[in-house]
Amino acid sequence: MDITTQQYKHCDLVAVKGRVDSSTAQRLSDTLDGIINDGRHKIVLDLSGLEYMSSAGFRALISAQRNCKRYNRGEVILVMVPQNILSALELAGFTTLFSLFDDLTSAVGYF
Amino acid sequence: MVMIEHLEITAKLDNLSTMRDFVEQQAKQFGANERQAFALILSVDEAATNVINYGYRGNPGLLEIDVEREQETLIVTLKDSAPAFDPTTIPAPDVSLPLEARQPGGLGIHFIRQFLDKFSYQRSADGKNILTMKKYLTKGEKA
Numbered sequence: 575m576d577i578t579t580q581q582y583k584h585c586d587l588v589a590v591k592g593r594v595d596s597s598t599a600q601r602l603s604d605t606l607d608g609i610i611n612d613g614r615h616k617i618v619l620d621l622s623g624l625e626y627m628s629s630a631g632f633r634a635l636i637s638a639q640r641n642c643k644r645y646n647r648g649e650v651i652l653v654m655v656p657q658n659i660l661s662a663l664e665l666a667g668f669t670t671l672f673s674l675f676d677d678l679t680s681a682v683g684y685f
Numbered sequence: 686m687v688m689i690e691h692l693e694i695t696a697k698l699d700n701l702s703t704m705r706d707f708v709e710q711q712a713k714q715f716g717a718n719e720r721q722a723f724a725l726i727l728s729v730d731e732a733a734t735n736v737i738n739y740g741y742r743g744n745p746g747l748l749e750i751d752v753e754r755e756q757e758t759l760i761v762t763l764k765d766s767a768p769a770f771d772p773t774t775i776p777a778p779d780v781s782l783p784l785e786a787r788q789p790g791g792l793g794i795h796f797i798r799q800f801l802d803k804f805s806y807q808r809s810a811d812g813k814n815i816l817t818m819k820k821y822l823t824k825g826e827k828a
Contacts, residue, residue: 595705596734597698626705628730629792640784658723665799666792667780 576623577605585616585685587678591623594631602631606638606650615641615648616685620678622654632666639671649673653681688715688754696737696746696765704750705730708761711752717759721820724800725752728818729761731793732772740767740814757823758802763816770814771806772797 575598576591586609594602609617617638635650642648651673655663663669675681690711694700705726712722733748740746749764777798778791797804803819 593702593705595698595701595730596738597701626726628727628734629796630734632792633789636784636787636789640787643784658720662727662796662800665780665796667782670781671784671787 575601577602579605579609581614582682585618585682586614587618587620587682589620589623591625593626594624594634595626595628596630599628599630599634603634603637606634607641610638610641617642617648617650618653618678618681618685619650620653620681621656621659624656624659627659627662629666632662632668635668636671651675651681651684653678690752692750694748694750696733696741696748696767698734698737700748701730701733704733704748707750708752712759712761715752715754715759716822717820721759721822725759725761725818725820728797728801728804729763731797732763732816732818735772735793736763736765736767736814740765740770742767754822757821759820759822761818761820763818764809764813766813769808771808772816773804773806 575594578589580587588605590602639650642650653675655674692704692707694704708729709722709726712725736748746766751762753760772794775791775794778788778795801818802821805817807815809815
């Protein structure tokens with residue numbers, strides 16, 4: 575799993591590539607927590623390079639979403655979710671908890 | 686022709702990717718498409734994660750994985766020697782709850798139930814947990 579982060583004026587862009595499982599999900603949590611603990615709560619997650627994500631990764635996403643949405647201070651949004659991962663997101667009932675976008679421009683423009 | 690392949694690995698989270706690669710390669714060799722292979726990979730990953738975290742609990746142990754094709758069914762069997770535990774009894778999480786009320790647990794088992802066609806548990810006479818996960822290659826396909 576590779577994570578790259580970029581700080582924009584109105585949001586943070588986090589690109590996750592490769593495979594997120596129970597051995598790597600903690601690193602994703604740490605990255606998201608780091609941004610949140612710096613006082614930034616608008617996060618765009620670029621998942622276009624994501625090859626795989628298990629429930630450990632989903633737990634990291636929901637925990638970050640809970641933190642960001644607290645006091646209406648922000649939100650985690652998901653961009654370019656691969657089809658396999660999307661079917662798991664739907665089964666987990668996550669599509670009602672996260673806004674999904676097809677391209678980065680509209681995702682970043684959302685904030 | 687016998688279509689069964691076997692892998693034995695140390696039960697640790699770092700080995701999950703090796704196990705997934707093995708299951709993916711064998712499942713595809715035995716005729717699974719991308720979606721069917723993904724269902725099996727995710728399921729065996731979730732099941733093995735539970736065994737490592739809650740079965741062996743950090744103690745050394747082994748995971749034995751078989752991938753087998755029996756007519757139009759792909760079967761992945763996961764064996765471990767941790768204390769007896771039947772994951773099929775874990776209740777389904779309520780995936781319709783709002784964000785604040787979501788519980789962290791149970792999602793892995795939920796994926797297994799939803800993505801596979803059959804998921805069963807038995808405890809063997811020689812003290813092993815045996816999880817059998819089945820995915821039909823033709824009819825009755827889910828997800």
